[in-house]
Amino acid sequence: xxxxxxxxxxxxxxxxxxxxxxxxxAAGCTGHGRDGDDRGPDHVPSPPGKSAAxxxxxxxxxxxxxxxxxxxxxxxxxxxxxxxxxxxxxxLMAVYATRLPETVGPVRxxxxxxLELLRQFARPTLAFxxxxxxxxxxxxxxxxxxxxxxxIPGAYDRDPGRAxxxxxxxxxAALLPAAPGEAAxxxxxxxxxxxxxxxxxxxxxxxxxxxRLTFTWSAERGGWLVAMDGEPTVTTDSGRPAPPTVVxxxxxxxxxxxxxxxxxxxxxxxxxxxxxxxVLRDGRSYDxxxxxxxxxxxxxxxxxxGSRLDFAAGQVWVVFVxxx
Numbered sequence: 001x002x003x004x005x006x007x008x009x010x011x012x013x014x015x016x017x018x019x020x021x022x023x024x025x026a027a028g029c030t031g032h033g034r035d036g037d038d039r040g041p042d043h044v045p046s047p048p049g050k051s052a053a054x055x056x057x058x059x060x061x062x063x064x065x066x067x068x069x070x071x072x073x074x075x076x077x078x079x080x081x082x083x084x085x086x087x088x089x090x091x092l093m094a095v096y097a098t099r100l101p102e103t104v105g106p107v108r109x110x111x112x113x114x115l116e117l118l119r120q121f122a123r124p125t126l127a128f129x130x131x132x133x134x135x136x137x138x139x140x141x142x143x144x145x146x147x148x149x150x151x152i153p154g155a156y157d158r159d160p161g162r163a164x165x166x167x168x169x170x171x172x173a174a175l176l177p178a179a180p181g182e183a184a185x186x187x188x189x190x191x192x193x194x195x196x197x198x199x200x201x202x203x204x205x206x207x208x209x210x211x212r213l214t215f216t217w218s219a220e221r222g223g224w225l226v227a228m229d230g231e232p233t234v235t236t237d238s239g240r241p242a243p244p245t246v247v248x249x250x251x252x253x254x255x256x257x258x259x260x261x262x263x264x265x266x267x268x269x270x271x272x273x274x275x276x277x278x279v280l281r282d283g284r285s286y287d288x289x290x291x292x293x294x295x296x297x298x299x300x301x302x303x304x305x306g307s308r309l310d311f312a313a314g315q316v317w318v319v320f321v322x323x324x
Contacts, residue, residue: 055097055122055180055181055184056121056123056145056176056180057095057096057097057121057124057125057184058095058097058100058124058125058127058172058176059094059118059125059127060073060093060094060104060105060126060128060170060172061091061092061108061109061110061114061126061127061129062093062094062104062105062106062107062108063091063092063105063107063165063166064090064091064092064211064228065089065166067162067166068106069228069233069234070233070234071092071105071106072101072103072105072106072169072235072236073094073101073102073104073170073172073237074092074235075101075238075241075315076096076100076238077094077095077096078095078096078097078315079094079095079315079317079318080092080093080094080095080241080315080316080317080318081093081094081117081318082206082317082319082320083111083114083117083269083320084253084269084320084322085111085266086266086267087209087210088208088210088211089211091108093114093117095121095124095185095187096172096179097179097180097181097182097184097185098179098182098185099179100178100179101172102237103170103171103172104127104169104170104172105167105168105170106165106167106169107128107129107156107168107169107170108128110126110128110135111135111256111267112135112256112258112266113256113269113271114126114128115144116270116271116272117269117271119142119295120186120187120292120295120298120299121144121186122184122186123143123144124145125145125175125176126144126145126147127147127170127172127175128147128148129148129149129165130148130149131148132258132266134258135258152175154174155170155171155175156168156169156170157169187298187299187316188292188298188299189298189299189301189311189316190300190301190308190309190310190311191310191311191313192310193310194284194310194312195286195303195307195310197286197303198282198285198286199284200283200285201217201280201283201284202216204246204248204280206248206321211228211229212228212230213226213228214230215243215246215280215317217280217283218242219283221242222244223241223243223244223314223315224243224244224246224317225240226241226242226243226317241315243315243316243317244311244312244313244314244316245279245280245311245312245314245315245316246279246280246281246316246317247278247279247288247311247316247318248277248279248280248319249275249290249318249321250275250276250277250321250322251271251273251275251320251321251322251323252269252270252322252323253267253268253269253270253322253323254268255267255268269320271292271320272292272293272294272295273291273292274289275290275323276323277290277301279309279311286303286309287303287304288301288302288303288304288309289302290302
């Protein structure tokens with residue numbers, strides 16, 4: 001059955017607040033012409049310390065411009081990463097381990113820094129619409145299963161009710177027989193009761209040159225209502241996202257060696273290293289530090305006193321914010 005993304009639209013009802021920062025989107029891309037499975041299941045080794053027994057999650061690159069909304073499948077994600085791309089816009093990477101939605105999208109292209117981010121998992125499946133031609137060899141060599149429409153066309157279809165390129169949708173069941181389970185989430189995140197301290201906060205806004213995201217605490221939902229560009233974020237299949245934990249992670253963002261069709265350099269988000277972060281949970285804000293010593297490691301978050309900072313159970317949104 002073909003997906004119809006027009007299924008549920010919510011009327012915009014807006015509110016919000018602000019804090020500031022910077023970012024970017026869209027580039028000309030070409031298809032990825034190789035099936036990640038044609039090299040055999042053991043061709044690409046798992047990262048050190050991780051094995052096939054851990055399970056391999058599904059990561060999907062999701063469009064995040066106005067024309068791509070409302071998106072589909074975000075509610076089922078265990079982690080949603082917000083990363084910058086060209087043009088001052090943002091793109092999402094949704095990671096699925098505990099459950100798979102029927103449909104996810106709109107699916108868009110991959111970036112170089114996605115490969116570093118995904119090294120924390122044991123040979124994950126990456127679903128994406130394509131990539132710049134010069135980047136394709138790096139994707140082929142990365143320890144992941146690259147599954148674009150060129151590689152496995154039966155996993156994708158296009159919604160004729162939307163304009164390309166914002167109309168490509170993935171059916172995860174065509175890539176994974178079942179959700180791999182919680183053990184596949186080797187993110188380094190730890191979950192538990194709220195830590196002591198923190199400051200009450202009702203909302204936070206992150207600003208990029210051509211986009212902004214706002215997270216507003218909802219005691220009724222027990223999470224942070226997401227808004228983008230001043231409008232409530234909704235999905236076609238699960239209503240409005242309200243992740244219990246939101247992380248604003250300060251990272252180094254530099255120009256990569258790749259560029260879009262207009263010659264703009266693609267931003268590279270460095271997720272290995274350390275830095276400052278703000279963790280939002282239970283209506284409070286916690287100052288934190290993050291550390292990811294190597295690409296094969298998950299990311300640890302610690303409170304000001306050096307203790308591990310636990311996240312609330314449920315979905316986590318990680319917003320990569322350029323460090324000042």
